[in-house]
Amino acid sequence: MSSTMEPLKARRLYLLLREQILRGEVALDERLPSEPALAQEHGVSRVTVRRALDKLASDGMIERRPGSGTFVSGGKTSMPVVADFSNVLTHLVEMGRKTGVRLISFAYVNATPAMAEELRLDPGERLQRSVRVRLIDGQPFSYLVTHVPERIGMSYSEADLASTPLLELLERSGLVAERATQVIGATLAGPEAAGALDLDIGAALLSMTRVVFEPSGRGIEHLQALYRPDRYSFHMDLERTGADGARRWTPADAVRASEQNNENKKNTRTKRPPPQRRTKP
């Protein structure tokens, strides 16, 4: 299965160290082996080790102190902006108000066969296609490609799109969103998405595809969303209800945006999350 397109050695080592750190195999604030040691251990040159460490440092995962060594610096400093889960979409609407939106492109296109099928429309039907980027604190965190049937898209303007969440626009114009399907997956960043999200090409992205239907069964919105996983993730709290025979997990809460953590590699000494644990009775 592995093709000949082997990653470069530096990238390989980067991903290896990254995996170890994320998994906690190297504890927080612990010193990594020295560069010469890593070079020998992995059978590569020090230049290569250095490139891998450079990338880790720019990710904010390690901190390098000349003369002392390189140290693991708080891997997961994600702190929440919690929200309700039962209303995933509603939450997104509300969040749309707090965050900024950049409209990248806006046009009318013919539906591809695949798109038409997903929206339960006739193939070749005209669709309004818009590409937007959502920002939080001026930092992009999601890349959204939306397709809406032309006649529906006519009910709002291009300017509306840059300021108001789409679902709100749709309901405002009398449409009823009754059913929706969502698929959450992962993919690699292509040049477009990477550029819009200020990421390297080939970075990991959280993807969500959502199709919203009106009571008649016809689709009124097709959304392909790509998220920077370090700035956005899906959270849910579950509780077990019901007796032992018919036990169930019921959602209580979900979808939260992580406030970005790193971003500035030369910041004021990595703060690690407070221990805040509880002693046993």
Place this chain on the structure above:
Amino acid sequence: MSSTMEPLKARRLYLLLREQILRGEVALDERLPSEPALAQEHGVSRVTVRRALDKLASDGMIERRPGSGTFVSGGKTSMPVVADFSNVLTHLVEMGRKTGVRLISFAYVNATPAMAEELRLDPGERLQRSVRVRLIDGQPFSYLVTHVPERIGMSYSEADLASTPLLELLERSGLVAERATQVIGATLAGPEAAGALDLDIGAALLSMTRVVFEPSGRGIEHLQALYRPDRYSFHMDLERTGADGARRWTPADAVRASEQNNENKKNTRTKRPPPQRRTKP
């Protein structure tokens, strides 16, 4: 933000074409530009174009016909094994029965500070750490790293782990799982996960971190799961309930495993999904 670790040209082109195909900018079964044309268009040599196309072909995204050209071959042939959403975990338990499990490693370790905090335990407490790979039809689709407090882990054997889902083992030994938190994100495959999941290093992975608590508030399971997004994804169907004033989206269904599609590059002519659309009334 972009570091100096630029992807190679072949990889860059691969991700570019991949993005275009997934986004439907090149329709299904349509012919791509010829190799020389692509080379000129992107300012690279034909060898590089060729390497990018090789990778796309091994992903099953394109089909190359000597003398004719290269064609897009059904990008998303994912077909379901649907399940209920309200009981995400229950579903996983049931699915555990249908799929195979390979136990990769099994050991007792000291809790890292981060792990102890997530489980609300004392730092340094002994944990049972197990690494498993879940298979569906003999193909790996998830890589699971589980941490369980030692005394709890004692209640079952290593062999149990390879055959029975962990949550079932826990409840079988009298423990009550009352609360759980899940976080869904995305990450890049390191060497370990990539090897276990039969993927290239640097592939995109769906990640889920789950922590289960008993009524006392102490954690009894910490699961770090990595999924191959082409074989596993989270699905949910939502319905809008309630009146216009207090409209809500309520989940109806979720978590499904896609039956794998490609995998064998030399298979019996790519079958494309049946059109199966509906005509308007």
Place this chain on the structure above:
DNA sequence: CCCGATTGTCTTTTTTATAAGACATTTAGT
């Protein structure tokens, strides 16, 4: 204050990826 070990920054050589082109093979159409 010095010593040893570390990261930071060069240079030079070797290895690998890419570029450029020639030519064979397959296919669809005339």
Place this chain on the structure above:
DNA sequence: ACTAAATGTCTTATAAAAAAGACAATCGGG
């Protein structure tokens, strides 16, 4: 059967990444 255009497979030259080593700058500890 022939032709035009496509992929498949080479060869050789160039550009870029990696290896190997030297040396300076910084830090911590004895």
